[in-house]
Amino acid sequence: MTRIHLPHSVIVKSPSLLPMHYKVSELAIAIGIPERTLRDWLAAGAPHFRDQHGCLWIHGRDFADWVVGLRKPAKERKLADGEAFCMRCNQPVTMTEVSTHAMQGKLIMIRGKCPNCGCRINRGGRIPTYASNSITWKDAHNEN
Secondary structure (H helix, E strand, O other), X not given: OOOOOOOHHHHHHHHHOOOOEEOHHHHHHHXXXXXXXXXXXXXXXXXXXXXXXXXXXXXHHHHHHHHHHHOOOOOOOOOOOOEEEEOOOOEEEEOEEEEEEEOOOOEEEEEEEOOOOOOEXXXXXXXXXXXXXXXXXXXXXXXO
16 A cells, blocks of 8 residues: 555644535545545545445544544654764764753753764753753853
């Protein structure tokens, strides 16, 4: 089965579909896609049925549940304190040669090196998390 690309408008509008039966043309207008695209989705496995006259009907809530089932799962993993995301490796890595640089207020920039490819990686942070060896921007630039 080929992967079905769901436009953002379908993802947003499908939860508001009513628990009733829609004709193909009605559902296409309700979610803002061409009727041909909807017919292709029905052929690819979207829930539908035919009545005794051969007309296609789609139940709104069943279609909305089908759309939710096709969506990619959200990434829920947060980075640990010593990790950053390497853009070259396209994955989270544990930083080596870590140094912190004070930014404005309580913000700091953590700069390190990727252990896999050796490129420089940066990550933002706050003072309470990395308070051991950094100072605030205000302290560094204080005239006193």
